[in-house]
């Protein structure tokens with residue numbers, strides 16, 4: 001499987017955010033999106049997730065089912081944790097598993113992997129910011145999808161949750177998955193870097 005972006009441009013609010021962006025990711029590899037605030041990292045992820053249209057360029061995901069759009073082969077975890085506060089933690093994840101092609105069993109296993117099993121029967125509305133983020137990230141394991149699009153996934157989570165996330169990411173890559181991560185953080189995972197906007201002085205690739 002291979003994801004390719006060619007000469008992509010993005011316009012938001014009538015202003016060009018980026019243009020001429022090209023990249024390629026093979027199965028089992030990861031790309032880190034870097035750049036200053038406002039450079040367009042989130043916009044690029046939303047564009048790949050099918051939530052925004054490119055104003056130029058094209059995107060292809062080769063090697064999967066031909067008639068399934070990229071959005072339906074991807075998990076997108078953005079800044080907003082789209083949880084239903086009145087449903088329990090497990091019901092929320094079960095809802096997402098149903099939507100994304102998983103099962104109640106995969107939702108339960110994903111909750112365990114996220115370390116959230118003790119909170120399974122609590123209403124999601126009482127979760128802390130880090131717990132909400134962990135529940136949003138648990139969707140990654142609740143249904144199998146080859147392409148993961150992660151926007152600042154380490155925001156608000158503690159060291160243990162961060163370790164769990166990187167075990168999940170490594171397992172996904174070992175299984176031939178593809179990952180795009182927008183981050184300002186130093187991540188404990190190998191990958192190429194796609195720089196949007198200006199790199200800080202002295203920064204390597």
Ligand SMILES: Nc1ncnc2c1ncn2[C@@H]1O[C@H](COP(=O)(O)OP(=O)(O)OP(=O)(O)O)[C@@H](O)[C@H]1O
Nearest residue numbers: 012013017035036037038039040041042043044182
């Ligand atoms: N809904 C919107 N309407 C219009 N412009 C927007 C919208 N959302 C973002 N933008 C603009 O698009 C540009 C890129 O924003 P984006 O969130 O993609 O940047 P980013 O690199 O992810 O930034 P950060 O590091 O702060 O998360 C910014 O100038 C922002 O103001």
